[in-house]
Amino acid sequence: MSLIPYSNVASYGQIADLAGLPNRARMVSKALKSSNIEALPWHRVVNSQGKISIAPSDPNFRLQLSLLREEGVELKGSRVNLTKHRWQPSLDTLLFELNF
DNA sequence: TCAATGACGTATC
DNA sequence: CGATACGCCATTG
Numbered sequence: 001m002s003l004i005p006y007s008n009v010a011s012y013g014q015i016a017d018l019a020g021l022p023n024r025a026r027m028v029s030k031a032l033k034s035s036n037i038e039a040l041p042w043h044r045v046v047n048s049q050g051k052i053s054i055a056p057s058d059p060n061f062r063l064q065l066s067l068l069r070e071e072g073v074e075l076k077g078s079r080v081n082l083t084k085h086r087w088q089p090s091l092d093t094l095l096f097e098l099n100f
Numbered sequence: 101t102c103a104a105t106g107a108c109g110t111a112t113c
Numbered sequence: 114c115g116a117t118a119c120g121c122c123a124t125t126g
Binding site for chain 1: 109
Binding site: 023024025026030 | 122
């Protein structure tokens with residue numbers, strides 16, 4: 001997921017699928033909270049509704065908002081415009097995931 | 101061990 | 114839209 005492009009967003013499930021782990025979105029979320037931000041574009045990750053899945057009380061919530069706005073992502077409150085910013089994995093990416 | 105718990109997703113109602 | 118229900122499974126206590 002370190003390959004989610006600038007100004008794009010992907011959902012937890014989408015990432016899980018790409019990693020070859022269907023229906024395992026929760027694992028991705030765990031990976032994000034535990035695997036502390038090691039130069040990972042965690043802020044480009046939202047749920048399938050395009051909504052930010054962090055508690056608004058959490059400091060990171062604000063951070064994610066600003067980071068996204070900074071990248072020019074359209075936000076309606078805490079919701080991103082998926083139709084416009086959803087990441088579409090390139091063929092190269094897919095092949096890469098399939099070990100080709 | 102076992103039950104509860106998630107930065108989740110899809111399907112219904 | 115909001116509320117519920119159920120699937121998934123590593124981590125926690």
